[in-house]
Amino acid sequence: MKLKIGLPAKPRPRQEETPERSFEELKLEIERHIRLEKLKDDLINTVSHELRTPLSITKEAISLVLEQVPGQINDQQAEILGIAKNNVERLARIINSLLDVSKIESGKVKVHREDFDLGGLVRLTAASFETKARDKGIGLNVRLPGETVTAYADEDKVSQILMNLIDNAVKFTGRGSVDISVEDRGSAVECCVRDTGVGISPHELPQVFDKFTQFGRKDGPGEKGTGLGLSIVKGLVELHRGDIRVESDLGRGTTVTLSLPQPGFQERLQGRISDMIRDAAEAHGFFSVIVFSVPEFAVLEAESAERTSAAMRGMSDALKKSLRRRGDTVMRDAGTLYLILPETRKKDAPFVLARMLESLDPCLAADEFLKGRTRLETRVLAYPEEAVELGKWLTEER
Numbered sequence: 001m002k003l004k005i006g007l008p009a010k011p012r013p014r015q016e017e018t019p020e021r022s023f024e025e026l027k028l029e030i031e032r033h034i035r036l037e038k039l040k041d042d043l044i045n046t047v048s049h050e051l052r053t054p055l056s057i058t059k060e061a062i063s064l065v066l067e068q069v070p071g072q073i074n075d076q077q078a079e080i081l082g083i084a085k086n087n088v089e090r091l092a093r094i095i096n097s098l099l100d101v102s103k104i105e106s107g108k109v110k111v112h113r114e115d116f117d118l119g120g121l122v123r124l125t126a127a128s129f130e131t132k133a134r135d136k137g138i139g140l141n142v143r144l145p146g147e148t149v150t151a152y153a154d155e156d157k158v159s160q161i162l163m164n165l166i167d168n169a170v171k172f173t174g175r176g177s178v179d180i181s182v183e184d185r186g187s188a189v190e191c192c193v194r195d196t197g198v199g200i201s202p203h204e205l206p207q208v209f210d211k212f213t214q215f216g217r218k219d220g221p222g223e224k225g226t227g228l229g230l231s232i233v234k235g236l237v238e239l240h241r242g243d244i245r246v247e248s249d250l251g252r253g254t255t256v257t258l259s260l261p262q263p264g265f266q267e268r269l270q271g272r273i274s275d276m277i278r279d280a281a282e283a284h285g286f287f288s289v290i291v292f293s294v295p296e297f298a299v300l301e302a303e304s305a306e307r308t309s310a311a312m313r314g315m316s317d318a319l320k321k322s323l324r325r326r327g328d329t330v331m332r333d334a335g336t337l338y339l340i341l342p343e344t345r346k347k348d349a350p351f352v353l354a355r356m357l358e359s360l361d362p363c364l365a366a367d368e369f370l371k372g373r374t375r376l377e378t379r380v381l382a383y384p385e386e387a388v389e390l391g392k393w394l395t396e397e398r
Helices: 023-066 075-105 118-127 130-136 155-171 229-239 265-283 297-303 305-322 349-366 387-395
Strands: 114-117 139-143 150-153 177-184 188-195 243-249 253-261 287-293 329-333 336-341 377-383
Touching: 023 075, 075 229, 114 118, 118 139, 118 155, 118 177, 118 188, 130 139, 130 155, 150 155, 150 253, 155 177, 155 188, 155 229, 155 253, 229 243, 265 287, 265 329, 265 336, 265 377, 265 387, 287 349, 297 305, 305 329, 305 336, 305 349, 336 349, 349 377, 377 387
Parallel strands: 139 177
Antiparallel strands: 114 150, 177 188, 188 253, 243 253, 287 336, 287 377, 329 336
């Protein structure tokens, strides 16, 4: 008979009971956390503000001397001043990046989504790096599909994301090329930035989005970054509820893929109004929504979907041309137009409605397909006066 001998099981250590904290203790801890966060934000903002003004003055003074406004300088002096100017500009970029990171982490950055031509933005952004790429002797290629790729996102924030990604790619590519492509995947749009640069090692890849982390360069002269660019990119992508992936092969290059979700119209409208309700509630603010609907839309579309769509598009364009405030937006879905007015009170909405109807009258009168066959029904919803109605309206099927 074989005997099995085993070690006795180790007794489990007793778990110390964690005393429950009182509501007052939790409240004090939360208040302390809020004070610390505010102190951090105030420190960054104050230091940044105090540094930006003297930096701007210093940069302007160096530029004047380099342009030889006060008098001639020799080549050695110009070289030294050029180095000084580059370092002043780098310090300014670090300050701006610190402010961006601080705002993102504190939740002060808001995204304002609208439809825009993603391919056009990519082409425009890449054009600003053509000189730098040409000076380095590398190719800069933009590959776009035949059809326009429309993205529903904050165009300014996406531009900032692309600037960081393309700048990194060009900065750390010594030979070969940087290729930028765009693709519409239905539920999301993707943008890929591929380079043939120095790449990132496998053990460094997990930290690629950490703050103050820099890859792909050695100490000494050469391209220098702030180590904040990709951290800012990640924060802006997360604000869009998007995704960003990095694949890299050390010595052979890196591919960064940006994916932005493209929700359906109902989700877009609900998201936009929900965000406005949240912001208005926090700031004790207000806003209005004016709805224009064509009750005969289904009949008209059955007769000619193309002409009906063109007519609705014409009315949407007419409304957009009549907007006066930067935050005002027009959203269109089938036979309904939604005019979103973030800074319009309920008492002022009827005046805006009357002005918009005046801008739409010529469209209805000039379009032979619509002329005499339809009318516009309108509805005004305002916050906070009609907060309950807005909530119910958002959940209605359209």
